[in-house]
Amino acid sequence: xxxxxxxxxxLIAVLALLPLALSDFWTFIAIEILAxxxxxxxxxxxxxxxxxxxxxxxxxxxxxAYAGGLxxxxxxxxxMWGFALVMPMAMAVAALFAAAIGFFSVRRSGIYFAMxxxxxxxxxxxxxxxxxxxxxxxxxxxxxxxxxxxxAPGPYYYFALAWVLPAIYVIHRLVRSPFGxxxxxxxxxxxxxxxxxxxxxxHQLITFVIAGAFAGLAGALFAFxxxxxxxxxxxxxxxxxxxxxxxxxxxxxxLGPALGAAVYVILxxxxxxxxxxxxxxxxxxxxxxxxxMPRGLAGLIDRKRP
Amino acid sequence: xxxxxxxxxxxxxxxxxxxxxFLISAGLTLIFGVLRVxxxxxxxxxxxxxxxxxxxxxxxxGSSIGFFASLLVAVLVLAIVGxxxxxxxxxxxxxxxxxxxxxxTFALVFITGDVVKLIWGREDKSTPMPExxxxxxxxxxxxxxxxxxxxxxxxxVVAGLLxxxxxxxxxxxxxxAATNDRDMLGALGTDTRRLFTTVFSLGVxxxxxxxxxxAPIVSVGPxxxxxxxxxxxxxxxIGGMGxxxxxxxxxxxxxxxxxxxxxxxxxxxxxxxxxxxxVVLIVRPWGLFGSQE
Numbered sequence: 001x002x003x004x005x006x007x008x009x010x011l012i013a014v015l016a017l018l019p020l021a022l023s024d025f026w027t028f029i030a031i032e033i034l035a036x037x038x039x040x041x042x043x044x045x046x047x048x049x050x051x052x053x054x055x056x057x058x059x060x061x062x063x064x065a066y067a068g069g070l071x072x073x074x075x076x077x078x079x080m081w082g083f084a085l086v087m088p089m090a091m092a093v094a095a096l097f098a099a100a101i102g103f104f105s106v107r108r109s110g111i112y113f114a115m116x117x118x119x120x121x122x123x124x125x126x127x128x129x130x131x132x133x134x135x136x137x138x139x140x141x142x143x144x145x146x147x148x149x150x151x152a153p154g155p156y157y158y159f160a161l162a163w164v165l166p167a168i169y170v171i172h173r174l175v176r177s178p179f180g181x182x183x184x185x186x187x188x189x190x191x192x193x194x195x196x197x198x199x200x201x202x203h204q205l206i207t208f209v210i211a212g213a214f215a216g217l218a219g220a221l222f223a224f225x226x227x228x229x230x231x232x233x234x235x236x237x238x239x240x241x242x243x244x245x246x247x248x249x250x251x252x253x254x255l256g257p258a259l260g261a262a263v264y265v266i267l268x269x270x271x272x273x274x275x276x277x278x279x280x281x282x283x284x285x286x287x288x289x290x291x292x293m294p295r296g297l298a299g300l301i302d303r304k305r306p
Numbered sequence: 307x308x309x310x311x312x313x314x315x316x317x318x319x320x321x322x323x324x325x326x327x328f329l330i331s332a333g334l335t336l337i338f339g340v341l342r343v344x345x346x347x348x349x350x351x352x353x354x355x356x357x358x359x360x361x362x363x364x365x366x367x368g369s370s371i372g373f374f375a376s377l378l379v380a381v382l383v384l385a386i387v388g389x390x391x392x393x394x395x396x397x398x399x400x401x402x403x404x405x406x407x408x409x410x411t412f413a414l415v416f417i418t419g420d421v422v423k424l425i426w427g428r429e430d431k432s433t434p435m436p437e438x439x440x441x442x443x444x445x446x447x448x449x450x451x452x453x454x455x456x457x458x459x460x461x462x463v464v465a466g467l468l469x470x471x472x473x474x475x476x477x478x479x480x481x482x483a484a485t486n487d488r489d490m491l492g493a494l495g496t497d498t499r500r501l502f503t504t505v506f507s508l509g510v511x512x513x514x515x516x517x518x519x520x521a522p523i524v525s526v527g528p529x530x531x532x533x534x535x536x537x538x539x540x541x542x543x544i545g546g547m548g549x550x551x552x553x554x555x556x557x558x559x560x561x562x563x564x565x566x567x568x569x570x571x572x573x574x575x576x577x578x579x580x581x582x583x584x585v586v587l588i589v590r591p592w593g594l595f596g597s598q599e
Binding site for chain 1 (some may be wrong): 338342344362367395398399402404405406408409410412413414415416417420421423426532536539540542543551573574576577580584587588591
């Protein structure tokens with residue numbers, strides 16, 4: 001057994017035992033970290049592995065959250081199994097939106113792709129604000145609660161963990177699969193991959209849909225923890241979050257974005273509690289990060305790798 | 307269909323909004339063309355221009371001299387701010403991956419947003435209309451707000467000046483050359499560092515001018531930059547990145563579509579703008595006036 005595997009088993013054991021050591025408040029924060037870790041990793045599937053810099057990933061996080069919330073509300077989900085079904089359905093809805101947005105967006109690459117995803121996300125943001133009958137407009141969806149025993153933070157933590165760990169595992173398998181290798185080859189030299197007979201756009205679209213679906217799962221999981229969904233979840237600041245998390249953690253390591261998510265959420269909780277100028281502080285942190293730490297926290301930990 | 311008088315007024319409003327949009331997107335597209343950096347902070351810098359115009363306009367009590375002075379101050383202050391940002395921050399990350407450039411300009415949005423709140427507070431403000439341009443003007447048997455006509459004229463003047471700058475001065479030739487192939491320009495001995503600084507400064511100054519011109523017809527508040535930057539992005543996607551002419555045509559198109567959309571689909575006009583963008587992307591993915599990469 002190599003050191004990496006031991007570390008991984010240790011990490012899973014810590015995650016499994018975590019709620020026993022934490023207060024309800026910090027369990028709630030831990031759920032947020034789980035959801036955002038999945039969100040950041042799904043984003044890094046696009047950016048780190050696919051070379052597709054999406055500045056609209058929040059669209060799918062938000063769509064998943066709204067879809068999950070609306071499904072549970074309209075169906076009046078009461079049982080645990082019914083509730084468990086809400087998650088794959090939210091993923092499916094997010095995947096549909098990703099397919100539609102991706103269809104247009106993968107026509108361009110690089111910074112153009114970022115602008116397109118950004119613009120479509122802002123369109124959805126506007127819809128969330130204006131379709132008051134469906135989304136509740138500015139007030140959002142409120143009073144979302146998982147059924148029965150899951151409503152307590154501890155049990156809901158395990159519910160979230162049971163979704164997040166397999167999801168991350170699936171993404172990990174994906175990036176190691178021939179599909180993932182093709183994806184990385186496309187990132188480095190799309191023209192060459194195209195010439196060897198791969199439909200690059202199609203590959204990118206599929207990746208975009210997969211990443212969108214997992215972002216939707218993260219959104220739906222977080223929605224039932226926070227109890228609300230707001231249009232702000234689809235706003236552009238929300239799309240910068242996974243980029244900051246991924247860069248903070250390190251885009252070159254698979255779990256780097258998850259580490260970035262944990263640090264980001266804990267920073268946000270501690271700083272926003274003490275100042276109303278959280279954005280100013282975060283802006284300065286991002287500046288320092290960009291100018292001083294190009295390889296993120298994972299780069300500080302593991303200096304050997306290129 | 308709607309009443310022709312309403313339609314004419316909306317068209318004029320659309321054209322004048324389109325001209326404001328042109329000032330912002332021209333700067334955005336010039337900066338992108340030369341520096342290859344997408345400046346997310348462009349809307350936030352526009353907002354600073356609007357706040358400066360509010361401060362000076364309120365202090366001068368709506369006098370025309372105060373208004374024109376505020377335009378000048380906004381342009382000069384933002385030109386300096388742009389130069390400082392380029393020299394101290396942007397210059398360090400030209401070779402970094404796209405996400406670093408995006409995050410850097412995004413950090414500037416966060417910082418500017420809070421600094422604006424610290425200086426000017428959180429409330430929306432209204433800027434007095436300059437006396438000279440406050441009334442209404444009769445044209446073609448219809449009455450139009452004078453300020454809207456002034457905005458269209460101002461936009462045309464700036465468009466003309468930009469054309470002259472880009473096609474009749476040495477600096478402009480360098481800008482166009484850099485948009486085509488900046489490595490080659492550098493290899494031929496041009497000081498591209500200075501060119502980058504001046505172009506960023508020019509682009510930001512245009513955003514400042516746009517903000518100052520917009521101040522009398524918008525509510526000046528810390529949320530002002532959001533819609534502005536989205537519209538500007540849609541404009542550069544439709545017009546083609548790096549093309550000032552494309553920015554002009556697409557700005558007017560988006561301005562008019564928005565204005566007519568208010569009549570056709572009240573509350574949902576933004577959907578029409580996005581529909582335009584989608585059509586352009588399908589037919590000409592590189593934009594109306596952009597060059598195919």
